[in-house]
Amino acid sequence: MVEMAKKISKTVLSRTDQLLEVRDFVSDAARQFGFSEEDIANIVLAVDEACTNIIKHAYQYAPDKKIFIAILRNNGTFEVRIKDNGKIFDPEALKAPDLKRNLSHHRRGGLGVYLMRKLMDKVEYNFEAGNNNEVSLVKFLSKKHDSPKK
Amino acid sequence: MSDFKIHHREGEGVNVLELKGYLDAHTAPDLENAFQQLLTEKRYRIVVNFKDLSYISSAGLGVFMAYIEDVRKNKGDIKLTNMTAKVYNVFDLLGFPILYEIYKDEKEAIGKFKDGKK
Numbered sequence: 001m002v003e004m005a006k007k008i009s010k011t012v013l014s015r016t017d018q019l020l021e022v023r024d025f026v027s028d029a030a031r032q033f034g035f036s037e038e039d040i041a042n043i044v045l046a047v048d049e050a051c052t053n054i055i056k057h058a059y060q061y062a063p064d065k066k067i068f069i070a071i072l073r074n075n076g077t078f079e080v081r082i083k084d085n086g087k088i089f090d091p092e093a094l095k096a097p098d099l100k101r102n103l104s105h106h107r108r109g110g111l112g113v114y115l116m117r118k119l120m121d122k123v124e125y126n127f128e129a130g131n132n133n134e135v136s137l138v139k140f141l142s143k144k145h146d147s148p149k150k
Numbered sequence: 151m152s153d154f155k156i157h158h159r160e161g162e163g164v165n166v167l168e169l170k171g172y173l174d175a176h177t178a179p180d181l182e183n184a185f186q187q188l189l190t191e192k193r194y195r196i197v198v199n200f201k202d203l204s205y206i207s208s209a210g211l212g213v214f215m216a217y218i219e220d221v222r223k224n225k226g227d228i229k230l231t232n233m234t235a236k237v238y239n240v241f242d243l244l245g246f247p248i249l250y251e252i253y254k255d256e257k258e259a260i261g262k263f264k265d266g267k268k
Contacts, residue, residue, distance in 0.1 A: 004183035016174070016175045016176035017176050019174050019176055019207075020153055020172065020174075020176070021174060023205075036163060038236075041236050041239075045207060045240065048174060048175075048207045049208055052174070052175040052207065052208075052209055056175070111212060111244060112207075112208045112209075113241060114244070115208055115240070115244065118243050119243075141181060143163065
């Protein structure tokens, strides 16, 4: 028997005033899945950062574009897939932010991508022809409890 | 529609910004305006109290990065206080404690200014 992934989805406009709604949507789903408050906060922040990047970089603040969010829950895996049809955004081009250097150059870029990688267990990007960009953010439910503390 | 509020008060030559609510890409411009206002008025001794801030994303942290240099060039500082564990965690992940003074309590931060350091 293969258990079907439970999927829920939401589409929002590419505007920063939608971020609160996105966070509530993800937070509710993560809580239902059984994550700790700390994990919920981390997942919510990672999704916020991904959507903010889409609004800023992929859609460059065009307010009428769409962001498609799907949450797939399967066994101990909680995956958030976020899609857009904007400009391709290459996260690999961003190195880990150097805070001191950023300060002296008034640069703020790269923080979001860096945070997403820190906060989630897995972050993957897929770019398809026809401007279909997708980022997948994965958190495993049991990982924290199984791992011995360092 | 107020997910985020800033309350400004001044005493003993120190400007305190109390933040409340959610600081994200939507509300970060409000904080930018508040800093801009302080700099325009040449107020460089700044304490930011996070007691009632429930949430921060990198867009919010970016605001502090944008203004710290200008403030320090003018012999001032932006000191951060009263963070919840959740908010502190985000600052910590991005390495802010190395570059910013973060205090548990607002009085402590104000005291540092009074000590005459900055």
